[in-house]
Amino acid sequence: MPQREYHFYVYILASRSRTLYTGFTNYILLRIKQHREKRPLTHTAKYNIGRLVYYEHFTYVLNAIAREKELKDWNRAKKIALIEQENPTWEDLAADW
Template identity: 65%
Template sequence: MPRREYHFWVYILSSRSRNLYIGMTNSLIRRTSTHREEVPGTHTARYSIHRLVYFEYFRYVRSAIAREKELKHWTREQKIELIERVNPTWEDLFLTLQEPVGFEG
């Protein structure tokens, strides 16, 4: 029986006014979709934070958790620099996402 392959992502969402939210998930499409629904009472809904502007892939959950914690302790300037290094125009990357082949999540 083949071993199950795991997928984890650390991501940054932004509002149009560049309020930021950092999170970690095992299903980037599903989690980002949830944020985009703007469920009342949530931080992301309150500030219209639903544009996926940055993400990183990890194979191991502990690595993803450690990276999320690291990014949350960065200054705002460091986070902006990270985003602009790979996404200088702050485009919403959600539409570019595809689940990994063979992934059942």
Template identity: 60%
Template sequence: MRRDYEFFVYILCSRSRKLYVGITNDLIRRVGEHKSGAVEGFTKRYAITRLVYFERFQYVSNAIAREKELKDWRRELKVQLIEAENPTWEDLAADM
């Protein structure tokens, strides 16, 4: 029996639009952890809880490569990426 996997690279933001790029195999669970404050560190310290962008991948190696690529981008490129898909910076996890 073959199990299909999926992986996500995601961008969260705070109200002041501070950004965080992450990777997970369960987007709903991971965003919930960020929203509840269960994740210690940068996202909790700066209240970065709104999901504003994500991409889905079949292979973890592709997801890891994309996460590294996005983390290397300047902020303005990340903002352009977000606004191309989510121009009003709505919380995409609000309905999850």
């Protein structure tokens, strides 16, 4: 029996004013859609955060969780440097999903 492939993602969303949100999911398409629905009383709705500006893919859940914790501990400047290294124009990576 073939081994199942797993997909986990750590991602950073941003608003137009560059307020950041870091998260983790196993289904990135659905999770981005949920953020963009702007559910009341959520951080992403309050600050209008919905543009995917950075993400990483993992096959092991513990690696993804560890990376999310690592990124959440980073200061804002370090997160911005990471985003700009991969996505210097802060384009929405999920715009055409």
